[in-house]
Every structure is written in C-alpha cells, then in structure tokens.
Amino acid sequence: DAKTTQPNSMESNEEEPVHLPCNHSTISGTDYIHWYRQLPSQGPEYVIHGLTSNVNNRMASLAIAEDRKSSTLILHRATLRDAAVYYCILSFYGGSQGNLIFGKGTKLSVKP
C-alpha cells in the first residue's frame, strides 16, 4: 500500500493560515489523496480530496505537487475549532474497494 508521511505535530495561531504537508512518494497514478480530521472525542471527518489538480472547498484547499509525490492541506484562517489530528490518506486502489489506511496524522494545535 502506498504510504504517507506527515509531521507528528504542528502549532498555529488563531486566524492565521496553516499549511499541513504530506509526502507520498510511492503514490500510484490512480491513487486519490484524501484528508480527514478527527476532533477530540469524535469520529473522523472528511476535509477534502483530490487526484491531480488543486482543490478548494468551504473548509480548506488542497495543493498537489505536479509529480503528485507530495500535497499540502491549507486552512486559510485557523480557528480554535480546527485543533484536531489531520490525516493524509491515499485511497487503496482495488477496483471498488474504498477502505482508508490511516497513518498517525498531524496533531494541530491552535493558539488563541
């Protein structure tokens, strides 16, 4: 399975942008890049996903390197509610199998 590498933890100040990096050098051409986050005491929550092009939604932006070996999740203005563990995941390409392989993720702390 293609693996991802993320920093264990990052800190941010409230209302500042946050760039969460993810390396996935063994990604295959058909792997999707997903980002989920898990707030304390809650189930994981979808943030964003993409294949080749950069993606934007109401929560965040996803910047994908041209060679697809790395990506960056961008939170444009961090709030206290964004403090969570952020997981970068490559979808397991197996036809219609969509199970997610979670790594350890990046624990984001947001300071007021």
Add this chain to the structure above:
Amino acid sequence: DSGVTQTPKHLITATGQRVTLRCSPRSGDLSVYWYQQSLDQGLQFLIQYYNGEERAKGNILERFSAQQFPDLHSELNLSSLELGDSALYFCASNPSGGEWETQYFGPGTRLLVL
C-alpha cells in the same frame, strides 16, 4: 452530524464475553466500513460491506465478525473479548464504496473490557 448512527455509545464488559455493536448508515448509502481505534494501533480498517456482501477485509481478528442486513444496517460482533480489545469502534458509510468517495463516520462506540 454525519447521518451515521452507532449504538451503544459506551460498553463495559468483562474478558471472555461477547458484544454486538450496531451501525445505521446514512440514508441511501450501500457501503459500510468498520474501523478500530486503539491508543497503540491508531485507526485501523477492519471490514467493509456493500449491499449485504463482504467486499474487503483488513486487520480483523477471527474472533470478530460482521454482517450487513437487508435494511443495510450493520453489526460488528466481538467474541472471547480480551483486555486489548478495549478501543473505539467506528462505523462509516458511503453510497457505493468507491475509492473516490467520501466516508461519513459515526460517533463511535467506546468499548472497555475489564
């Protein structure tokens, strides 16, 4: 609220016992996933069902089994429980189980084995 419900929220039981965790997927979703989250192993995929049929298996122990019923709800059965089975168990669902699809997670069932 993801639309995925799980019961019970908390479960305390003893070693050697058997428990059943229940998951109701979002309306219209045919695919259900089960994950286990423990302190030492993190979030691990256990098993996936699609429209009543098993589709993929992950790190699921032989003491664990699951099924998806005609009304699409799913149950995860854990038997001969050990202390190490204490964990959070999450269920997720999506429409057709494709790798491009978002998974919607429930709030989880916290299992404590004493």
